[in-house]
Amino acid sequence: MKFRCERDALLDALAVVGRAAGTRGGYQLVLSGVHLSLDGDDLALTATDRELTIRKHLTVAGGENGEAVVTARLAGDVVRSLEAGSVNVAVNEEGIHIESARSEFSLQTMGAEDFPQISDVEGDSVVIGAEGLLTALRQVVRAASADESRPVLTGVLLAAEEAGLRLVTTDSYRLALCDLPGLEVLGSEQSVLVPSRALQEVIRLLGDVEQVSVRFSEREASFSLNSVTIMTRLIEGDFPSYQGLIPSHQPNRLTVNREEFINAVKRVRLMAQDSTPIRLDMSATGLDLSATTQDVGRANETVDASFEGEDLVVAFNPEYLLDGAEAAPGQEIVLHTVDALKPAVIRAPEYEEFLYLLMPVRIN
Template sequence: MKFRCERDALLEALTTTGRAAGTRGGYQLVLSGVHMALSGDDLTLTATDRELTITVHLKVAGAMDGETVVTARLISDVVRSLDAGAVNVEVNDGGIDVESARSSFSLQTMSAEDFPKMTALEDEPVVLEAGNLTAALRQVVKAASTDESRPVLTGVLLSAEQGGLRMVTTDSYRLALCDLPELELLGSEPSVLVPSRSIQEVLRLLEDSDNITLRFSDREASFGIGSITVATRLIEGEFPSYQGLIPTHQPNRLTMNRESLISAVRRVRLMAQDSTPIRLDMSSAGLDLSATTQDVGAAREQMDAVYEGEDLTVAFNPEYLLDGAEAATGEEVVLNTVDALKPAVLRIPESEDFLYLLMPVRIN
């Protein structure tokens, strides 16, 4: 294999694929590598840890077809270290040579035959404008769990609901839900559970893209963004029944400016250390936020807000409250509560398409 290309283009492709390379203990050595295959002027880079696979197609000046596998992190570091300009890459019996200007590197390679064989999904593709889907995924992905001992909670549930698409995540302390009415995405599949790690990679790539191509099978999903494909194994198992957790009657309603709430929580949480919650004192006078950590200090901030209901003090994990406020859109948010112990629900005024449920923290 032999080709020539610009450093910046090669580095971007290697950085993107490298995020799927296996880095944790227990992986086969070959899974720490990036598979490079050249056909004509088309270079295909692939990395996988068997759960997540990222493939990038890159146009280069090809001189000799071939394939190899090289350690993903090392080849990325080498290319990153080079000056901007043309890079020459050649694979020979001794490994892979990378040259640019006066710099040259020789790296050991691994057998391409040991790298997992990739097969593209044959299911009918769905092509969408990325805007609404991207915004909805951002609203829910942070509420997914990172505890891999409960895999079903680390996923984003995509389900067909009344002619549209519903997205749900939960880590058992909070729950995020977003509906996209009239978006029929899943076809014959009533629901799929996509790993949140894969969704985060897709969101990273969608920052510069207008369209996305999706394919779903009973075990896999793929997301095509330009010359990049992110494929992921779906999570097996039953997502928790969440509908009964959402309160149907909450007599207390707090309406406030969203940006003001975000800024206030960020300031007050500086004194909410060692798992200390933020207290919200709600009354007709408005909202007081406070946090006190012994041997550290205390913070208190008053906010303008409109409160309807009986005076109430409720406390939340500051990070969870902040995530919910940031996930909402628009100028205002509404916090609906029952009492200091039952789930609270953060909503967008006049919208039923988004909700963020969070459990209060018991306080003395």
């Protein structure tokens, strides 16, 4: 295999697919590699850990067709170290040789025959706008769990609703929900559970495209964005029944400027250490934020806000609270509460499609 391409283009391709490369050794050592396959002027780079697969096509000046597997991280580091300009790559029995200007590297390769055979996801493709999907994913993915011991909570539920597509995540302490009206991606009443890790990779790439092609099979999903395809296994299991968690009546309503609230929370959380929550004191006079950590210090800040309901003091995990405020669209957010112990809901005026629920922290 021989080809020539620009350093920056090759580096970008290695960085994109390398995020799917596995990190385990032993008999799965080949999964730490990136598979290179040249056909004419088309170079396909693929990496997988069997759960997530990323493939990118790159147009190069092809010289001799072939394939090879090289350690993803090392190949990326080598190409990154090169000066900008043309890079020549050649593969023979001794390994892969990378030359640029006066630099030359020779890397050991792994058996291409040991690399998993990756098939395209079966099923009809649906082309959707990237902007709306990107907004929705940014709003919900942050609330997915990172605890692999409960796999269903690490996924994003995509469910077909009468109005369109609904995305939901929860880690049992908070829940994020976003509707995409009019979007038909799944069959009637169908739902799938997509790993949040895969969708985080989709988020990285959606900002550079206008459309994305989506496919769902019984056990897999794929997202094609120009020259990149992200494939992932769907999570098996039942997503928690979340509808009953959303309060139907919340008498207290706090309306506050979103940016001012976010900045205040960021400042006050500096004193919310060692799992200390942030306290919100809501009354007709406005909003007071505070946090106290013993032997560290205390922070307090007053924020202009409109409050309707009975005076209430409620506390939240500062990171979860900040995530909800940052995910909300628009210039204002509304915090709906019942009391200091029941779930609170962050909404955005004029954006009924968004909802972020979080559990309060019990305080003395």
